[in-house]
Amino acid sequence: MYRKLICGLFVVTLLLGASLVAIGQDDGAAGFEITQEMIDASPYLQSVLSRVDEVYDTSEFAKDPPYRIAFAAQGTSNAWSALMDAHAYWYVEHLGEDVVSEMLYGDAQAQADIQVPQVEDLLAQEPDALILVPMGAAALSAPVERAMMQGVPVVLCASAVETDNFVTEVGTNLFTVGANLAQWLIDTVGADGNFLMMTGIPGVTTSVIMEEGALAVFESQGIELLDNQPGFWSPAEGKKIMETWLAQHGDEIDGIWTGGAQMAQGIISAYEDAGMDIPPIAGGEQQNGFLRSAIEHGFPFYAWMYPNAMITVCLDAAIQILQGEPTSRFIDFIDTLPEARPFTDAQAEDYYMPSWSDDVHGPITMPDEKLAELGFLVEESG
């Protein structure tokens, strides 16, 4: 018995080690490394790392196509989620009715309290699989478990839940994203720089994990931040905070870490009004409005991607599960969407699309006609 236990521990250690090496190679381009202390302190990191090389035996879900897939979406809340929905509808059409006969859709309006009963309604329609963009890690755990008990395989898309009882999660290692942004800032400015942090919404998983990663890097290098405040992923809130920071710290600010392009736009606007040079910003995205301002002002930035197009990867995962193929328990979208890799100001012109409206979040994998239908092309909005 002890031999089995030791062998088991040995295998787990090997897998963990291999995962660390793999993640270090994939995402650690900025010179950042995940340490054991960081893993010990982060349940998220432990969960992701343990699932990276874990494979789910999906034979119990295997059935013949066509499939009815339920998509519990973030819904009509912002351009990012509107584009995710558009990608989903386009991709289902692209796959054809002989693969997906119907996509059942739930619009959570970005609220967990709306999404919880909505998932119940979707499950009542007995779909073959459930793709869920969770609006709350804790609130959506029970519905996910109920779906699995009902025999409906769950694919988590873009965010996580607290339970481990699902088939797979499509996303990226958010801890590493936050950490890499921080490391880029340190590499660009120097460890003796004065840094500010503006996070998303307090308590929202994506924001919390990115912040955790960034703080781990800052702390590991003995950097004390000037301040760290939530900007609620809002340009207005971001601008208000930045105006006060500018009044307080002025040109002492050497670099800013931010958890999203919306807040970066508020930050840029505050600097514009103050007539000051914009310092390096870590935390841009391929959001056209941000890129337009960044090119106009020419400041150094590091952008990461959280593509709404990842829904196509989520749909592929659901189909793979329903075909009974073994499925990885953590699918990094970068492996399927290579254009979703981070980039810097040096590539800003390559990622900026003059024909897109300011609120488009790239990369976009569907044809331009679909963007035009939604009014996301500048020519169309005029």
Place this chain on the structure above:
Amino acid sequence: MSVAKPHESAKQVNGWRARKFVADYGVYIALLLLLLAAAVLTPKLYEVNTIAVVMRQASQLGIVAIGQTLILLVAGLDLSIGGIFVMTSIVVADVTNGRDDLVIPAILIALALGALVGLGNGVLVTKRRVPPFVATLGMLVLVKGATQAYTRGVPGGFVPEVLGIVNQSWFVLSIPLLLWLGLNAVFMFVLGRTAYGRKVYAVGSNTEAARLSGISVDTIRISVYVLGSCLAVASGVVLTGYVGYVDRFIGTGLELDSIAAAIVGGTAFVGGRGGLLGTIAGVLLIQLLSTMALLMGLDIQVQFIIKGLVILGAVTLYSLANVEE
């Protein structure tokens, strides 16, 4: 106004006077104490740049708080202004699509739509006897739903560059501040010096007495809701220029902050008592608390707790004074 009765002891009278004094001037005393504390804790607050930032940000809340005060004075409440901010932002961007020459028509359309929302609120509250909380909450959901249906969840268009003028400051003066002060002057005059103002107070103090004295209570109430919505549009235009593009979450929280500013400033929740001077102080108090907390690097949770304590403290203070009255 209450008068001390002969059998009341001097101690009771003094206690009542003290409470009355605090109730009447509490917000100004609190503002003064906060400014004194700022001199020690956050001296940066007294620099011209910081004052300009504080005043510009306070103006956004201040403009909408004028309307909220008017509505509270007739024992009403308006939660729908959150929807009006978003609607204004969408109308401005959609109608102008970045063209400066279309700003005035866009603002007029937004004002017309805003007035329609206010009219709806007023009619629901007066003619259908729907409680203000329920009526304006329903209107908030309706307006947000309508804007989402119109935009399909994705607001488009561009904000005209000319609206960027709201971000300019000259010393501590800015367009939003001048607008806030100007609107305050107008509405202080209306409330204090005109028959309409006296009717607003009369309706809020005692509806039945106002009705019996020949005041068209419903008309006054409806007009106040329309004015409140139009002021929310004005604030929405300022916010749109401030942000620089259409944001679906623009002005989130300002509806509750505007109620808090008016209440902290001494406007009674039950109507008939209070005024705009107190609301100005309430707005400045809330804005200064936010800015000072940020300057001190306090966690957001602590900022919320401080804000909550100030509001609860003010309400408790006023209710104690009113009980004694």
